Each structure stands twice: as structure tokens, then as C-alpha cells.
Amino acid sequence: MFRRRLAAAALVALTATLFAVSGVASGAQSGDQALVRVAHFAPGLLKGDVYVIYVNGRLELKGVPFKTVSDYLKVKPGKFKVEVREAGEPASSPPVVAATVSLEAGKAYTVAVFGQLTSVKAALLTDDLSPPAAGRSKVRLIQAIPGESAVDLVTGGDVLVSNAQFPSASDYQEVPAGSVDAEVRKTGSGEVLARADNLKLPSGSISSLVAVGGIGEKPELLDIHDAAAAVSAGGVATGAGGTSTSSGPDGRRFALLLIGGGLVAAAGYVVQQRRSSG
């Protein structure tokens, strides 16, 4: 599996457009809405290293520290202005990064903040949350170590993603579910930058492995669980019809039983009445 195709990390520009944003991402991925979240992969920021996120000028997410992702926000599809400020900075201050992104219905996205100090940039990543095949797991590599020109992701001794440039995200790759040892290596020299032993990739899980680090930061491999699915098992046979009112051979028999029972009860009642009056 030497797929080198790296999904284009579309670097986005600074503009302003307005659209409505609605509630928070729920359990289900609804087809008529888009999901978007923000990831903080840029080390070396001075003030506390925590971001707050504005969407269309409104504070939507408070406190996204370095090496974390926010919740997914559920939004109506369209264009959004996403602004990232350092925590504590007023809403009127110039943002660290600002991006206008165009989001499609039924899709999920990550606005990832890459870089360090003076060269911070945002990229819009598409998160393909379609479930993997049964017994398998989906993994991609996000290369977020500034200064490291290219890295490889090695899982279980095999190169899963090669020559990942900064900043970028690979396509998701399907791998067998289970535990695996993973390494991020420098492309060419093979120097191990970060390692994850016994990485858990449950069946149905969709994960982003993120190589992060930079000035004054030890390279690290983040294992971000983007989403998870269950094994598809179709319709479920959870009823035997005992409370059903539908007709049919059994239904008719049931109705006859009811009528019969009613007659017996009525007869009993009549007998009772006669006895008590007699």
C-alpha cells in the first residue's frame, strides 16, 4: 500500500462572507447538513496556546488547545467565515487565521491550523466518514510538523502513507482492525520522529493520525478518533406479533379466541346475574 496520493490541503484565503450557523453536531450525520470542526496543530504560540473559534463573527468554540480538535459543529451547507483567535483576545482583534470555506451537505470537514509563530495558516480538510468494510478500520496521516519537509507513516512494518508534505492530509486507507505499532519516519533517511505502540484501531473506526511538533516541541503522534460505525446488520427481528392488530390467519384465530372468550364471559355474567337475583 504505497498510495502517495495526498489530498490537496486547500489553503484558504482571507475573505468575508455571511451565512447562518446552527446547533452542535449530533450523533447522526444528517444528509442535509455539513459538519465542520477546528483542529489546532500549530505549536509555539505565545499566549497560553489556546484558540477560540468564531464562525460568521459569532463565538462558537471556546478553548481549543494545541494538539486538540473541537467538537463538530452541524451547519447548513454554504460558505462560512472561520476566524481563529488566541484565547483572551477581543473579538475585534485581528484573527490569527481567518478563512472562508465552502461546505457541502452530507460532508464533514476539519479546518486545521498549521504552522508556527509568524507563519500560521489554515487548511480545509475533507473528512471522509464513510464506514470501512466489516472488520476493518480507516486511517489517514496528517503531516503537521513544520520544518519537516516530508514524512512516511509506517504501521505494522508497512509503509501506509509515504512522502507526506507539510502541511497535508492523506486519503484514508483501510487497514485490518486491531492493535498496531505505528511510526512516523522522515522520508528518505527513515529517522523515526514519533512512535505509537499498540495503537488501537477498532472495527468500524475512522481515525486521523497527526504528526505534530515544531520549535521547542517534541514530535508527537496524535490518534484522533474522527468517527466510528457499527457492523451493518440490516433489519432486526424484534417482535412475534402478540400485540399486533393486523389481520391474517393467525389474527383471525386470535379474533375468534377473543370473541369466544367474550361469549364465555357474557354467559358467565348472565349465570351470575340469574344466581344472584334468584
Added chain:
Amino acid sequence: MTRGSRIRRGVVVLSLVVTGAAGCAAGRPAAHVAPPATRAAAAPATSRPAAPTRTTRVIDFPVGSWRRLPLSPPVRVEIPAIVVSSPLVPLGLNPDGTMQVPGDFQVAGWFTGGPQPGQLGPAVIAGHVDSRTGPAVFYRLRDLRPGDQIRVVRADRLVVRFEVESLASYSKQALPDEAVYGATTAPALRLITCAGTFDRARHSYRDNLVVSAVRVADGGGRAEAGR
């Protein structure tokens, strides 16, 4: 017709499983369920002295939403709004790829082909709507409304709380994967039972009722998201 179905079982119910006896589930290709990943005793020693130490950080939930829980299988489901309190039996797959269903009509089951309740993804709990003679454990599932609470008790006694988001009925023959089994970005819960017309010839209800719920955020609401 009796109302309600508050039936408690004090004893541990044997996980008898009806393998397609009602024969009404849509046929699906057989699928393999991977066993849960086991924790290795120790990290293997590295032959590369220059290699960095283990530096992985796992983020299974975004910042400020749900607390991370260790794995522990669910043992009981409680739905106060419809007076349900049932032990949970594990449900695997039948040879034809459909989900097993509980052998006891008054007991619900947890589908082991999905995540544990509280973990990322759609946890699935199935229960019968009725037996051949009367209401079963999930008879009143149809009465649930958005906002109703569901509690799942785990083997380690921790309780995971969910809140109902929606109810929907689908034909069993065309049950959309994404409504039940599809990937979610939150720890979700699906309660499933039968609904619709009972097909006497097939001994099966035509539809499945699916209740979708999402885990209640820790610390009182999703305080970190939105205002």
C-alpha cells in the same frame, strides 16, 4: 391489551439467542466481528536507541465534550419515561449476517458488532416489541420523545446517560445503514424494536422503530461548544 411492561429480572438471564427464528430480518452478507482490542502487557523494547519514547496521545472525543471512559461492556438499560429496566445480553451476528435477537422477550440486548455505549460511534440495543402473547420489553419504545433520558449501566457500575434525539420507522427490507449502523462523530445510542404491520405469513413485523440518542455531555451540557 395490557399496558406497560415493567418486568424486572433479578437473576442473570442466560444469553439465549434466537437465531433468526422469526425470520424477518433483511438478509445481509455475513460479516466478521473483530474481538475488542486487547491491551498489550508492555511496549516492546526498541533496537533503536535514538528513537523517541512512546508519544501518542489519543483523542477519542473533542475538547470539552465527553469524558473518556475505559472499555466495559453494558449490563443494563434503564428508560424511566417508559418504565423500562432490563438487563442486557450480548447480541452477535447470525450466519446470514443479521443481528441476533434476545431469546427472552422481556430482556434487551447489546449488539457486539458496534461500540460499547458511551464510546464513539453508534451503540445498538435491540429488544422485542412483543411476544406471541403480549407486550415485550420495548413495547413502549414508541412513546419516547426527544429529551427523554436513557441510562446504560456498565459492568464496572459506571452509568452512561443518553438523551433521545429522534424516533423513526423504516422498512426492515430497506433499513438505511446510516440511520442505525453508520459512522457518527459522537457517542450515540440506537434503540431498536419492531413496528408497523405484522406479516403473519413471515411471522414478522414489516418495520423497525429506531430511537436515536446521544450521550449527555459531561459537566452539564456541551458548554464548550456554542453560546
